[in-house]
Amino acid sequence: MTHDPGYNFAYLDEGxxxxxxxxxxKAVSVPGHQVPFGAREMxxxxxxxxGGIQVTxxxxxxxxxxxxxxQGADDTTNAVSIRRFFxxxxxxxxxxxxxxxxxxxxxxxxxxxxxxxxQVLVYQVPMPEPLFRLEPRLSExxxxxxxxxxxxxxxxxxxxxxRHGHVSTxxxxxxxxxxRYLMSPSPIPAFDNPKMDNMPALQLFGAGREKKIxxxxxxxxxxxxxxxxxxFRPHRADAACAFCGARDSYxxxxxxxxxxxxxxxxxxxxxxxxxQEAAR
Amino acid sequence: xxxxxxxxxxxxxxxxxxxxxxxxxGNPAVPGIGVEQIEEQLGLAVDRVMAEGACHDRSxxxxxxxxxxxxxxxxAFLLRxxxxxxxxxxxxxxxxxxxxAVRRRISAVFKDLPGGQLLGPTMDYTHRLLDFALxxxxxxxxxxxxxxxxxxxxxxxxxxxxxxxxxxxxxxAGEAPPDLTREPMAFPASRAARLQNLAxxxxxxxxxxGYSTQRGYGNNHPFVGEIRQGEVAVxxxxxxxxxxxxxxxxxxxxxxxVNQFQGSRTQPPQFTNGYGLVLGRGERKAMSMALVDxxxxxxxLGEDRVAPAQDEEFVLMHSDNIEATGFVEHLKLPHYVDxxxxxxxxxxxxxxxxxxxxxxx
Amino acid sequence: MSVPLLQAEGLNLRFGTTxxxxxxxxxxxxxxxxxxxxxxxxxxxxxxxVLSGQLAPADGSVLYRDADGRSHPVHAMSEAALRRLMxxxxxxxxxxxxxxxxxxxxxxxxxxxxxxxxGARNYGGIRAQAAEWLRRVEIDDARIDDLPRVFSGGxxxxxxxxxxxxxxxxxxxxxxxxxxxxxxxxxxxxxLIRNLVxxxxxxxxxxxxxxxxxxxxxxxxxxxxxxRVVEQGLTDRVLDDPQHPYTQLLVSSVLAA
Numbered sequence: 001m002t003h004d005p006g007y008n009f010a011y012l013d014e015g016x017x018x019x020x021x022x023x024x025x026k027a028v029s030v031p032g033h034q035v036p037f038g039a040r041e042m043x044x045x046x047x048x049x050x051g052g053i054q055v056t057x058x059x060x061x062x063x064x065x066x067x068x069x070x071q072g073a074d075d076t077t078n079a080v081s082i083r084r085f086f087x088x089x090x091x092x093x094x095x096x097x098x099x100x101x102x103x104x105x106x107x108x109x110x111x112x113x114x115x116x117x118x119q120v121l122v123y124q125v126p127m128p129e130p131l132f133r134l135e136p137r138l139s140e141x142x143x144x145x146x147x148x149x150x151x152x153x154x155x156x157x158x159x160x161x162x163r164h165g166h167v168s169t170x171x172x173x174x175x176x177x178x179x180r181y182l183m184s185p186s187p188i189p190a191f192d193n194p195k196m197d198n199m200p201a202l203q204l205f206g207a208g209r210e211k212k213i214x215x216x217x218x219x220x221x222x223x224x225x226x227x228x229x230x231x232f233r234p235h236r237a238d239a240a241c242a243f244c245g246a247r248d249s250y251x252x253x254x255x256x257x258x259x260x261x262x263x264x265x266x267x268x269x270x271x272x273x274x275x276q277e278a279a280r
Numbered sequence: 281x282x283x284x285x286x287x288x289x290x291x292x293x294x295x296x297x298x299x300x301x302x303x304x305x306g307n308p309a310v311p312g313i314g315v316e317q318i319e320e321q322l323g324l325a326v327d328r329v330m331a332e333g334a335c336h337d338r339s340x341x342x343x344x345x346x347x348x349x350x351x352x353x354x355x356a357f358l359l360r361x362x363x364x365x366x367x368x369x370x371x372x373x374x375x376x377x378x379x380x381a382v383r384r385r386i387s388a389v390f391k392d393l394p395g396g397q398l399l400g401p402t403m404d405y406t407h408r409l410l411d412f413a414l415x416x417x418x419x420x421x422x423x424x425x426x427x428x429x430x431x432x433x434x435x436x437x438x439x440x441x442x443x444x445x446x447x448x449x450x451x452x453a454g455e456a457p458p459d460l461t462r463e464p465m466a467f468p469a470s471r472a473a474r475l476q477n478l479a480x481x482x483x484x485x486x487x488x489x490g491y492s493t494q495r496g497y498g499n500n501h502p503f504v505g506e507i508r509q510g511e512v513a514v515x516x517x518x519x520x521x522x523x524x525x526x527x528x529x530x531x532x533x534x535x536x537x538v539n540q541f542q543g544s545r546t547q548p549p550q551f552t553n554g555y556g557l558v559l560g561r562g563e564r565k566a567m568s569m570a571l572v573d574x575x576x577x578x579x580x581l582g583e584d585r586v587a588p589a590q591d592e593e594f595v596l597m598h599s600d601n602i603e604a605t606g607f608v609e610h611l612k613l614p615h616y617v618d619x620x621x622x623x624x625x626x627x628x629x630x631x632x633x634x635x636x637x638x639x640x641x
Numbered sequence: 642m643s644v645p646l647l648q649a650e651g652l653n654l655r656f657g658t659t660x661x662x663x664x665x666x667x668x669x670x671x672x673x674x675x676x677x678x679x680x681x682x683x684x685x686x687x688x689x690x691v692l693s694g695q696l697a698p699a700d701g702s703v704l705y706r707d708a709d710g711r712s713h714p715v716h717a718m719s720e721a722a723l724r725r726l727m728x729x730x731x732x733x734x735x736x737x738x739x740x741x742x743x744x745x746x747x748x749x750x751x752x753x754x755x756x757x758x759x760g761a762r763n764y765g766g767i768r769a770q771a772a773e774w775l776r777r778v779e780i781d782d783a784r785i786d787d788l789p790r791v792f793s794g795g796x797x798x799x800x801x802x803x804x805x806x807x808x809x810x811x812x813x814x815x816x817x818x819x820x821x822x823x824x825x826x827x828x829x830x831x832x833l834i835r836n837l838v839x840x841x842x843x844x845x846x847x848x849x850x851x852x853x854x855x856x857x858x859x860x861x862x863x864x865x866x867x868x869r870v871v872e873q874g875l876t877d878r879v880l881d882d883p884q885h886p887y888t889q890l891l892v893s894s895v896l897a898a
Contacts, residue, residue, distance in 0.1 A: 007365070019462075038462040041360040046606025048613065071617045078613050080290050108617045126610065137593055139467040147721045151728070151758030155743070155750045158757065161764055162747055162786050165632045170621035189621040209603045211464035227764035235624045252616055253623065267617055 003091030010057040010090040016040055020058035020213070024204060027215035032177025033145070034128050039211040049082055049107060050208025052124035056086065056105045059120060059204070065093045067101035072109035072250065072267035079107070098270050108171075110192040112249045112271040115201035117218060123186045125207040128214060130174040130184040150182050153225060161230055170235070176223045177216055185222075191234040191250050196222040239264040244275035304349050318342040327531075327560025328352055332601060333359030334461070334480045336530050336559050353482075357602050363461075371459075373515040373524060377534050377557070379433045380510040387437050388504040389538055395434035400509060401561075437506035438536045438553060447538065447551040467593050474576055474596060475569075479558055481599030483565040489589040490571030498575045498587030501540035502554065509533045509561055533558050535566040539574050541581065552581060644706060646671050646812055646844050652691055652701035654868075661687045662698060663868040671811065674838060674845040676859035676876070678852060678891065684868035685848045686816060692846065693733065693814050694723050708811060728758045732805035736817040738797035741804070742789045748775060748800055749785040755808040774803040778833060795826035799833065806837060813838075815847045819854055831857050852891060856880055864888045 003009055010017070016038075023037035042050040060066065066086055070079040074096040082105060083094050095101050098111040107124040115121060131141045134152050144150065153174055160167045167173075173190040177183045185193060186205060196203065196216060203216040216222060224232040237251045242263040249271055251264040266272035305312065319326055319342035329341040333356035341359055348354035384400025387393055442449035457472035460480070465473060478486060493500055511529040518525065537554035554574025556566035575589035588594055598604060647669040654662040661684050669675055677685045690696040692703055694715040703715040708730060713722070727733070735741035742751050752771040753761070761767050772782040778799035780792075789797050798818060805813060818834065819827040835858055838845055849855055855862055856876060863873040864885065872885040883889045 011365075013365070013367070036464045036466065038464060040364045040461070041357075041602065042364065043361040045357065045609060046603045047608075047610030048606060050606070071614050075289055076614055077293055080293060084290075107613075108615070126607065137467075138597075139593060143720070147724055149724065149728075149758065151754050154757035154762075155746055155754050158753055158764065158767065159747060159750050162749055162768070164629050166628070168625055168629065170625040171618040187615075187618050189617055191621065209607055226762075227767075228762050229766075230764050235621070235628070237620070237624060250617070250620075252620055267620070 004088050007089045009062070010060045010086065010092075011042075012040065012054065012057045016054075017058040020054055023213045024055065024058065024215060027204070027213050028202070028217050030181075031216055031220050032175075032181030032183040032214060034207075034212040034214045036211055037213050039208045042208065044081070044085070046209035047126060048078060049105070049124040051206030051210075051213070052105050052107070052122050052208075053082060053085070053206070054208060055122050055204050055206035055213060056103060057090070059122075060086070060090055060092060060103060062090075062092065064102045065095050065100055066090075067095050067098065067104045067270075068106075069104065069109060069111070069268075069270075070107040071252070072111075073269040075269060096270050097274075108187050108189075109250070109267060110188055110195045112246075112266070112268045113274075114195075115199060117200045119201040121199075121201050121203045123188075123203065123205045125184065125186045125205045125210075125212075127172075128184055128205065128207040128210050128212040130172075130182050145181060148180065150176075153182060157225060157227065161227070166230065167226070167232075173232075174225050176225060178220050179223075182225075183214065183216075183222075189234075189236075189250060190224070190232075191236050193222070193224045193232070194234055198222075237264050241266045241272060241275075244272045244279065246272070246275060304347070313346060315339060315342045315346055318345050324561060325350070325352060325355075327558075327562050328483060328565070329355045329359055330560055331558045331562050331565060332356035332480060332482060333363065335359050335363040353601050353605050357605070360602055370516065370519070372527070373517065375512045375514065375532065375557075377508065377512055377532070378436060378439075380508060380512045380532075380534075381529075382434050382508050382510040384509040385434055385506065386504070387506045389437065390440075393435075393437065393440070395432065402563075434508070436508075436536070437538075441505070441538065441551060445550070447553055450553070450555070465596055467596075468579075469592060469596060474592070475555065475557070475573060477596045477599055478556070478569045478572055481569070482601035482604070483562065483568065485599050485601065485604075486568035486572050487564060489575070489595060490568035492587065493571050493575045493589045498578065498590040500552075500554070500571075500574050502537045502571055502574065503539070504567070505536040505538035505553065507533065507535045507563060507566065509563065531560055533561055533563050533566045535563070535570040537567070537570040537574055552577065643670050645669060645704075646673075646706055647692065647846070648704040648706075649692060650702055652688070652698045652703070654687065654691065654696070654698045660684075660868040662691065662701075665701070665865075665868070665870055667692070667863065667870075669812070669844050669846060671844055672842040673861065674847065674859045675861045675863065676847045676849060676855035677863045677865060678849055678855050679865035680850060680891075683865040685850075685865050687868075688865065689814055689816055689846065689848045693727075693731070694718065705812075728755055729808060730811045732808075732810040732813040734798075734801055734805055734813060734815040734818045736820045738789065738794070738801045741801040742797060744790045745788065747786045747788060748780065748792075751789060751800060751804045752807050755804065759808065770807060771803075774807045775800075777806075777837065778803040793826075794822050795830060798822065798830055802834065802837070806841065806843070809841060810843060812844045812846070815845060815849075817849055817851075818847070819849070819851060827851075827854070834858060852880065864891065 019038055023035045027035045039051065039054060042053055044050055044053060068079045068083040070076040073079065086092060087094055098113045103120045103122060105122040129141050131144060131153060134156055135141050157167050171189045172184055172187040173193055175183050175185050175193060175196065185196060198219050200218050202218055205214045226232040237253060239251060240247045241249060241251060242265050244266060246266055249266045249268060252267045253262055253264055255262050319338050325345055326338055326341045329344055329352055330336050333341065340362065344355035344358040347358060382398060384402060385398045387397065438447065441447040458470065460473060460476045465477065511531055513529045514527045515524045516527050517523060535556040538551050539554060541550060541552045552574065554570040556569030556573060558566045572589055572595060576592050576595060578585045578590040585591060645668040649667040652662045652665040665688060677688060679685045691698050697716050705713050705715050707713060749768060749771040752774050753767040756767050756770060772785055775782045775785060780796055780799060789800055792800060819830055822830065831854055847858055859876045862876050862879045863870050866887050872879060872888045879888060880892055883892050
């Protein structure tokens with residue numbers, strides 16, 4: 001496959017890619033720390049994955065195989081759009097198979113299949129600042145990160161437990177990276193948080209509108225915030241996938257009729273199809 | 281299978297885009313609108329798209345308006361995305377608006393001033409009555425007699441006030457200005473970064489904020505010191521030549537607001553200024569920008585920062601309509617994974633609430 | 642005499658033509674309560690801000706001796722070190738509870754915040770300590786999950802004190818802690834502060850224009866006027882036998898009222 005000759009390989013010019021890669025390197029060196037970068041306007045709107053796209057564009061080589069998922073699925077509209085974009089401007093091979101991909105760009109999920117060394121998971125991040133709901137000012141949150149002043153985040157968890165009996169954060173559940181930086185895992189369900197811990201693959205996070213890049217290098221400790229006597233517990237619907245029968249994957253709830261009937265199916269389409277093929 | 285319908289697909293996207301293209305063209309029996317017509321006849325729309333798209337190119341802006349079906353934010357977005365791909369040669373020299381070929385210049389603080397008041401092209405003082413003759417128009421209107429641009433450079437009102445010591449002269453801090461297209465905003469922001477941000481900012485947002493300062497939210501008693509509009513030369517020094525050359529000229533609108541100021545512990549009472557500059561004839565935007573620029577100086581002038589327009593981070597982080605529209609519209613994207621986890625939690629909570637609250641203490 | 646906890650010398654500060662601090666010095670010993678009194682504009686609040694490192698003086702120095710006996714020049718400390726101090730060894734009680742509390746966070750969360758900020762990670766333990774401190778400031782611990790905004794002014798102020806004292810600071814700075822409260826509520830609050838401070842052996846710097854509050858709480862008094870300390874000494878001595886005409890005026894105006 002070849003790429004559109006009207007654009008540089010993977011859309012961005014080489015100078016911009018170098019700038020993004022420098023930010024990525026810095027992010028990898030300081031795990032969990034948000035590195036500001038000169039995000040560019042992209043042909044896709046802000047909030048639709050411009051940060052992830054810029055990171056992917058900057059690390060992609062002609063030999064890479066790209067997988068793009070949104071909500072765990074390869075066939076959601078935005079995933080299709082981004083995959084098409086890269087096959088057009090980079091001409092790289094694309095796949096829906098997690099195991100065949102070298103770069104996986106994702107919105108809101110981590111694939112069920114454990115990732116391996118050499119793979120890169122690129123997250124699209126809407127709000128990189130884990131403290132933004134508690135403190136909207138970047139000048140203040142930057143100071144809090146510098147001083148590792150995270151008492152406020154714990155106050156939030158305390159309030160949840162006092163009010164509801166447990167932490168009410170279901171997705172975008174904050175994590176401590178390498179015992180130093182509080183980090184937003186992007187809006188993945190809390191169910192996916194444990195997968196980030198000691199992951200053999202490199203995890204890169206790109207926030208285009210907020211112009212930040214951060215990273216979790218392979219085999220880094222990623223701990224979901226909790227209390228000793230209220231430990232973090234990931235949750236999923238207590239059901240089996242209607243297609244593949246999986247009881248350990250994250251499930252989407254699908255309303256199938258107008259009488260309240262519903263079924264549960266794997267949100268990770270590749271995981272589900274792989275299991276269905278194996279069963280046949 | 282329900283599954284495919286839920287997840288959507290490539291064919292659906294292609295069809296949706298096809299349909300949109302059809303909507304754009306409208307009834308094929310009506311002649312298509314030409315880019316040149318937009319450029320010539322929807323000039324203020326072109327100006328706004330260039331300003332918010334942060335790219336001075338009238339014909340590209342006109343193309344973007346056509347492609348966006350007249351949605352000016354979408355058009356500015358198209359222009360910005362295109363701008364990203366352009367190679368950068370370097371920085372032009374600061375525009376010298378003192379030597380502008382002025383076609384419009386008004387001051388609300390001096391009845392008359394050297395060079396006089398030049399009304400120029402304006403909608404001010406028109407009656408806003410729909411002109412049905414325009415709907416029936418078949419032939420071009422007779423060209424109005426052009427008001428000659430001022431020959432002599434006109435002295436700026438800000439310079440007149442500064443010469444009397446009544447308003448601090450704007451001075452070059454000597455620092456290289458940041459480039460917001462290359463570096464993200466950082467706070468506290470320099471004045472140069474603020475002005476860049478505002479110049480690209482959404483006209484409606486700045487208008488609302490500027491308006492709020494007039495209604496007591498960060499009141500700064502503004503007067504229009506001067507609005508000037510006209511052509512200025514763009515100059516550039518190519519490193520390989522080592523001397524400045526003129527690349528051409530562009531139309532810009534500049535606004536200097538003069539504001540009351542009571543003086544501080546360290547400064548005698550004097551006027552302070554707010555500054556606005558936009559590409560094209562975006563006079564409303566230039567005025568709004570000047571109001572907001574002045575409001576954002578509250579901190580350095582030792583005023584209380586209590587109003588939204590005085591809150592640097594609030595203003596500058598939310599002024600860009602390309603960023604704003606993207607993030608607002610991204611709510612259309614599927615969020616079912618997040619929503620699913622919310623469902624799990626709310627069910628758990630409801631179960632907890634229904635059971636005796638033993639694990640709460 | 643013990644080594645001072647806080648030692649300030651030769652503090653000078655001007656705002657334009659106004660003198661805010663004019664050669665002010667001050668020693669505060671562990672467990673000692675010192676009141677800084679004066680009218681508004683006398684420079685007492687400025688002094689508090691300078692002593693706590695929030696404002697730098699033009700001249701002079703402020704030394705703080707920490708729990709390990711090390712001395713720190715307050716204005717040369719990094720922001721990180723100063724913040725750490727502020728949430729461990731120091732506490733600040735604001736005149737308005739709104740400035741000192743998180744109004745959208747429950748009473749328990751408000752008290753627990755300082756514990757969590759220094760690493761407490763046991764929910765039950767944090768909650769138990771919060772409940773105990775609510776009781777100590779005479780708030781019914783059944784209200785642990787209520788938001789401070791439903792509390793009365795006096796309760797909010799007591800909650801603020803619990804929030805500060807829970808981490809057992811060595812030095813507490815108070816800026817008009819009874820300002821804006823009813824007289825009867827003021828008396829009760831002063832009594833509570835006096836008992837807690839004595840129990841815990843905390844050093845307190847109290848800024849107030851209320852001579853009665855100073856008499857009740859303070860071991861020593863500094864009288865400020867136009868940025869200068871015009872008189873200082875043991876509370877009883879200063880109030881019963883004022884030497885400076887301004888102090889005499891202050892004391893007599895209270896007696897007359």
